Amino acid sequence: MPKLIKPGSASLRLWQLLLLVVILLVWHVASRDPKVAFFFGEPLKVWGRIWAWFVTNADIYTHLGVTLTETVLAFFIGTIAGLGFGLWLGLSPGASAILDPYIKAANSMPRVILAPIFGMWFGLGIWSKVALAVTLVFFIVFFNVYQGVREVSPTLLDNARMLGARRRQLLRHVYLPSATSWVFSSLHTSVGLAFVGAVVGEYLGSASGVGYLILQAEGTFDVNTVFAGIIVLTAFALVLDAVVGIGEKRLMKWQPRSGETEKI
Numbered sequence: 124m125p126k127l128i129k130p131g132s133a134s135l136r137l138w139q140l141l142l143l144v145v146i147l148l149v150w151h152v153a154s155r156d157p158k159v160a161f162f163f164g165e166p167l168k169v170w171g172r173i174w175a176w177f178v179t180n181a182d183i184y185t186h187l188g189v190t191l192t193e194t195v196l197a198f199f200i201g202t203i204a205g206l207g208f209g210l211w212l213g214l215s216p217g218a219s220a221i222l223d224p225y226i227k228a229a230n231s232m233p234r235v236i237l238a239p240i241f242g243m244w245f246g247l248g249i250w251s252k253v254a255l256a257v258t259l260v261f262f263i264v265f266f267n268v269y270q271g272v273r274e275v276s277p278t279l280l281d282n283a284r285m286l287g288a289r290r291r292q293l294l295r296h297v298y299l300p301s302a303t304s305w306v307f308s309s310l311h312t313s314v315g316l317a318f319v320g321a322v323v324g325e326y327l328g329s330a331s332g333v334g335y336l337i338l339q340a341e342g343t344f345d346v347n348t349v350f351a352g353i354i355v356l357t358a359f360a361l362v363l364d365a366v367v368g369i370g371e372k373r374l375m376k377w378q379p380r381s382g383e384t385e386k387i
Contacts, residue, residue, distance in 0.1 A: 193332070
């Protein structure tokens with residue numbers, strides 16, 4: 124294996140593909156043992172279940188649509204709420220000092236224990252899952268925005284004020300660009316947490332969604348269906364992460380690339 128492989132190169136993709144093939148081969152050979160197959164499933168049967176979901180029976184689309192709807196709603200609601208609240212507290216030292224212990228207490232709370240409460244408040248529909256996922260996304264975005272606002276250079280602020288910039292102009296041209304760079308650094312984590320929150324909510328109580336399918340399969344010890352659900356969820360989580368990456372590249376064109384500042 125070469126010592127240095129460039130990111131995004133064809134050789135890197137080849138090594139990644141070879142690693143996947145090796146993992147599948149080891150899994151296939153190991154699953155010839157019935158004891159191993161009982162706990163880890165068989166890759167051919169897992170693939171057969173995925174094929175039946177999407178092609179033969181085509182019965183997963185409704186469940187997948189529910190899970191993706193919950194994920195997207197939680198992602199946008201949590202991101203917008205975290206951005207707004209982070210900007211407000213970052214620009215309000217008094218309110219930040221008062222609310223600091225409460226924010227830390229809420230962030231330290233295991234969010235899974237809120238699932239039954241959200242179930243009572245919002246029922247077993249999508250909104251209880253969205254609420255749970257929002258609590259996961261919100262704090263990630265909030266703390267990144269708050270940190271981004273607090274770390275704006277005082278010299279930059281003084282220079283902008285000397286040029287006559289008002290509070291609204293400072294917010295638009297100084298604080299928001301600083302916060303935006305921190306927001307996008309957290310969005311890749313946030314989209315994964317939104318997906319986790321939606322699936323965990325379905326797992327704890329629902330009548331639809333991919334998490335519901337996995338729960339039903341676990342109840343009948345159908346490990347192949349469980350692994351099929353995990354693979355489907357992982358694939359769509361990667362797709363959502365790629366979409367966030369594309370959005371980041373388009374919206375952050377103003378940000379210098381790595382190494383450009385040293386060349387100036």
